[in-house]
Amino acid sequence: MTTMPVSGITPVPDHNAPDSADLVVRNAKIFTGDPGRPAASAVAVRDGRITALGDDRDIAQHVGTRTRVVDALGRRAVPGLNDSHLHVIRGGLNYVLELRWDGVPTLRQALAMLREQAGRTPKGQWIRVVGGWTADQFTERRLPTPAELTAAAPDTPVFVLHLYQSAILNRAAVRAAGMTRDTPDPRGGQIVRDRNGDPNGVLLAAPSALILYSTLAAAPALDEAGRRVSTRHFLRELNRFGLTSAVDAAGGFQNFPDNYATVIDLARTGELSLRIAYHLFPQTAGQELADLERWIETVRPDEGDEWLRLNGAGENLTWAAADFENFAEPRPELAAGYEGEFEQAVRLLTENGWGFRIHATYDETIRRDLAVFEKLAADGLFPAGNRWFFDHAETATPHSLDRIAALGGGISVQNRMSFQGSVFAERYGAEAAARTPPIKEMLARGIHVAAGTDATRVSSYNPWVALHWLVTGRTVGDLTLYPPDRLLTRERALALYTHAGARLTGEENVKGILKEGYLGDLTVLSHDYLSVPEEDIPHIESVLTVVGGRIVYAAAEYEGLDEALPPIAPAWSPVAHFGGYQATPLPSSTGARQADLLAEAVAASEQHRQWRVARGFAPETPPSAVFDPCFVL
Numbered sequence: 001m002t003t004m005p006v007s008g009i010t011p012v013p014d015h016n017a018p019d020s021a022d023l024v025v026r027n028a029k030i031f032t033g034d035p036g037r038p039a040a041s042a043v044a045v046r047d048g049r050i051t052a053l054g055d056d057r058d059i060a061q062h063v064g065t066r067t068r069v070v071d072a073l074g075r076r077a078v079p080g081l082n083d084s085h086l087h088v089i090r091g092g093l094n095y096v097l098e099l100r101w102d103g104v105p106t107l108r109q110a111l112a113m114l115r116e117q118a119g120r121t122p123k124g125q126w127i128r129v130v131g132g133w134t135a136d137q138f139t140e141r142r143l144p145t146p147a148e149l150t151a152a153a154p155d156t157p158v159f160v161l162h163l164y165q166s167a168i169l170n171r172a173a174v175r176a177a178g179m180t181r182d183t184p185d186p187r188g189g190q191i192v193r194d195r196n197g198d199p200n201g202v203l204l205a206a207p208s209a210l211i212l213y214s215t216l217a218a219a220p221a222l223d224e225a226g227r228r229v230s231t232r233h234f235l236r237e238l239n240r241f242g243l244t245s246a247v248d249a250a251g252g253f254q255n256f257p258d259n260y261a262t263v264i265d266l267a268r269t270g271e272l273s274l275r276i277a278y279h280l281f282p283q284t285a286g287q288e289l290a291d292l293e294r295w296i297e298t299v300r301p302d303e304g305d306e307w308l309r310l311n312g313a314g315e316n317l318t319w320a321a322a323d324f325e326n327f328a329e330p331r332p333e334l335a336a337g338y339e340g341e342f343e344q345a346v347r348l349l350t351e352n353g354w355g356f357r358i359h360a361t362y363d364e365t366i367r368r369d370l371a372v373f374e375k376l377a378a379d380g381l382f383p384a385g386n387r388w389f390f391d392h393a394e395t396a397t398p399h400s401l402d403r404i405a406a407l408g409g410g411i412s413v414q415n416r417m418s419f420q421g422s423v424f425a426e427r428y429g430a431e432a433a434a435r436t437p438p439i440k441e442m443l444a445r446g447i448h449v450a451a452g453t454d455a456t457r458v459s460s461y462n463p464w465v466a467l468h469w470l471v472t473g474r475t476v477g478d479l480t481l482y483p484p485d486r487l488l489t490r491e492r493a494l495a496l497y498t499h500a501g502a503r504l505t506g507e508e509n510v511k512g513i514l515k516e517g518y519l520g521d522l523t524v525l526s527h528d529y530l531s532v533p534e535e536d537i538p539h540i541e542s543v544l545t546v547v548g549g550r551i552v553y554a555a556a557e558y559e560g561l562d563e564a565l566p567p568i569a570p571a572w573s574p575v576a577h578f579g580g581y582q583a584t585p586l587p588s589s590t591g592a593r594q595a596d597l598l599a600e601a602v603a604a605s606e607q608h609r610q611w612r613v614a615r616g617f618a619p620e621t622p623p624s625a626v627f628d629p630c631f632v633l
C-alpha cells in the first residue's frame with residue numbers, strides 16, 4: 001500500500017485481489033452530483049473508473065497492497081470540473097510565454113510584476129499579458145497607461161490585452177510591431193494616435209479584436225518542445241482549480257491540424273492531465289466551406305478517446321456570421337446576406353453527421369442563425385440527432401430561447417459578465433444587465449445549459465470566479481448584476497460546471513458525477529464550496545485533483561503526490577517566477593481584510609498624489625517612485 005498517514009484502514013496482505021483499487025480517497029465529504037446517492041465519504045478507483053463509493057468501511061475492502069490511499073482529512077470533494085468553453089489548446093501553446101494578471105488585486109502589483117519580468121526577459125522576446133483580468137479587479141479601478149508600461153519596461157516590448165476591447169503597448173512594442181504614423185487602421189480596429197499623429201500605444205477593437213491578435217502574432221512563438229512543456233504546465237494550472245475536463249472552442253489562429261499537433265501527441269504519450277473535447281474552426285475568410293469539406297473527409301466527430309476527442313465544428317463556422325462581444329462598443333451589424341454561406345456550412349455539417357457549436361453574443365445574431373436552422377429543420381436536415389449548441393447568448397430573448405428549445409439546441413454560457421458587466425451596464429443599463437445572460441429563462445425552458453469561462457483572453461480560467469458569479473451575480477469588481485431570484489444555488493451552478501459539460505460532448509453517462517462505472521475524475525477542495533461564505537468562493541483551489549485515478553495535482557498535505565512535470569522552459573518564463581493565477585487570502589479572514597484596507601489606502605494615496613501633481617500641488621516624482629517592489633501588497 002502506498003500510504004498517506006491513514007488510520008482505520010489495514011490492507012489484508014492477500015487482498016491484492018482483482019477488485020482492489022488503484023486509488024482510494026477516504027475521510028472526505030463527497031458531493032457526488034448523483035441524485036441516487038448524493039453523499040459519500042470514500043471512493044475507490046481502478047483502471048480509471050470508479051469501482052465503489054460509500055463510507056470508509058464499505059471502501060476498506062477495496063484496499064489492497066498496491067492501493068494508494070489518501071486521507072482527505074474531512075475535506076469537501078466534488079466531481080472534477082468541466083469548462084465547456086475554454087480556449088485550452090491555444091492557451092496551452094502560449095502559457096509559459098505569458099505574464100498572467102489573473103487574480104492580481106492591484107495595478108501597483110501588476111506593474112511591479114511587469115518591471116521585475118522586464119529584468120529577466122532576454123532581448124528579442126516580449127512581455128505579454130494576454131487577458132484574464134480587468135481594470136475593475138484592481139483597487140485602483142483603472143488600466144495602465146502606455147507611459148507606465150514604458151517606465152516599467154523601457155526596452156522590452158510589452159503587450160497588454162484588456163478583454164476583447166483594447167491593447168496597451170509600451171514604446172518598444174509599438175516599434176517592434178512596426179507601427180508608425182503611416183500605418184493605416186485595419187478594418188474594425190483603431191490605432192490611437194497622439195497629437196503628432198504617431199501611434200500612442202493604445203489599440204482599440206472597434207469592434208473587431210483582430211487588430212489586437214494580429215499585433216500579438218508579431219511576438220516570437222515557441223518551438224514544438226516548448227509547446228509541449230507549456231501545454232503540460234497549463235493543464236496542471238487548470239488541475240490546480242479542480243478542472244478535469246474542458247470543451248475547447250478553437251478560435252482565431254488555431255488551425256487544424258497544425259495547432260492541434262501538441263495535444264494530439266500528448267494524448268498519444270498519455271501525458272494529458274485534462275480531458276479535452278475539441279472543435280474545428282475554419283480560419284480563413286472565403287475558404288470556410290473548403291476547410292469544412294476537407295475535415296469532413298479526413299476526421300469524424302467522436303473520433304479519439306476519453307482524453308482527447310473531436311466533438312464537431314465551431315465556435316465559428318463562417319467569419320461573416322461572427323459578432324464581436326466588445327460591450328464597450330456598439331453592437332456590430334453583421335453583413336447582409338451572411339446566411340447564404342452560413343446555411344451551406346450548417347447543411348454540409350448536418351448532412352455528414354457533424355454537430356457544432358456556434359458563437360453568438362447578441363440576440364440579433366441568434367435570430368438570424370435560428371432562421372437558417374429552422375429552414376434546414378423544415379427540410380428534415382436539422383438537427384438530425386447531432387449535438388449542437390450556441391455559445392455565449394448574452395442577450396438572447398425569451399422568444400429566441402423558445403425557438404432554441406424547439407430545435408433541441410443547447411447553450412454554453414460563460415462568466416464574461418464577471419469581467420465586462422460594468423461596461424455592459426453602462427451601455428445598456430442595469431435593467432438589461434440584470435437579464436444578461438438569461439440563464440434562468442434558459443433553464444426554465446428545459447434548454448441544456450453548461451457553464452464555462454471563455455478563457456484565456458477575456459475571462460480568467462479560474463472556474464471558482466465563474467461559480468461565484470453564477471451563485472452571487474457579482475462581477476470581479478464586486479458590482480451586483482442580478483437580483484436574488486436570478487441566482488443559482490451552489491449545487492445547480494456546480495452541475496452546470498460538471499455534468500452539463502459532459503452532456504455537450506455526449507459523455508453524460510461516463511463523467512460529470514461520481515458514480516460506480518463513471519470516470520475517476522474528482523477534486524478535493526481547499527475550502528468547502530457548499531458552506532464557505534459566498535465571498536470566499538473565488539478563492540477556492542483544489543488540494544488534490546484526480547483524473548482517471550491519476551493524481552494530476554496535489555498541494556497542501558498532499559504536496560509531491562502528483563505526477564512530476566518537466567521544469568518550465570524557458571527559464572525566464574513569467575510562469576516560472578509568478579505562476580499563473582495570483583491567489584489572495586480568503587476575504588473572510590480578518591488578516592486579509594486588514595491587508596485589503598491597507599492596499600486601498602495605498603492606492604488612494606497614490607491617486608491623491610497624482611491628482612495633486614496634475615493640479616500643480618505636488619512635485620512630479622520620477623516614475624521609479626511609483627513602482628516600489630518592496631511595497632507590493
Ligand SMILES: [Zn+2]
Pocket residue numbers: 315359360391392
Ligand atoms: Zn465566442
